[in-house]
Amino acid sequence: MPIKQLLINQLVACCNESSWFVCYSDAVKNLTEEEACMKPSSPEHSIKEISYHLFYWNERYLKRWKGEQVAENALPFAETFHLPAEASWEEIKHNVIQIFSEWIDELQNCDEQQLLEQVAWSNSTWSDEISYLTIHSAYHIGQIVTARKRQNSWKNEYGV
Template sequence: MKRLIALVMLSLSLHAFAQDQSKEKPMTLRGVLLEQLKTTHNVEDWFVPANIAVQGLTPEQVNWKSKPDMHSIGELTYHILFWDKQSLAKFKGETPEKFSGNNDETFTNFDSKKWDATVRELDAVMTEWEKAVESADDKKLAESASTIAHIGTHNAYHIGQIVSIRKEQGSWDPAKGVK
């Protein structure tokens, strides 16, 4: 009987939680996609966004690798920027920059002398993605929803790697969101 009561209480709690969540945020396709893009860009939520993950790093820190075959923070940031730019150009009906098809180049073409410019460009491209989703018509949004959702997932994955590298190298401040 205690188990049944506990299950009923849990069920009611989860139902109330779900209803509270739906009241906070509009659950439209546009709303969900924007939320995904913003939480990987500059809105703190369940995980650290890119702007915080790459904040305050030196060129030496962004080049650091725990092992020779691992990616550096700079390489990961450049990779995110590359694919966000490619996808955005396609979404807008523009021709993306030429790409050989070798994904390794989307990491290795990073230049630490351009770190600050890379960070600024990543912020600008992520902002542009948000504006593009905000202004897209419903048909375009529906056709591109899966791609946009994957961009958010891809960004979150690599941002997690960046934070992990920062923790490993000792450059992460746990007060920024991840202990």
């Protein structure tokens, strides 16, 4: 399988097609604002905070991919979980799904050679970076499912 199709498959699995793990769309299905904001304990992040963190990093890398300017220094890691005051749960959830969809569209329309190019900030290629992005996303989607199970807002019909 060409690397381009592999990465598209990984992004689709993260966004909206549950398979070996629950996709983001299913992980947040029927989740209320109140449930999205719950924190089991102080050092843990809420589902809304985790979702914002996913949006922050996936959007940052998408902008880089498109050749758009991003701030030289990313926010300190912990701050990428801090929510903008005006952001609703529905808006954040929509943004995460939208950024996954944009990534999928970008890869469907790219030249496979672009995936083999080295990125400017490391010794990695774009295919490496996008692969890490999907692994990072899957990790946090798992956190969301675990948080929902702890708060009893998870239904087995949503996935494993």
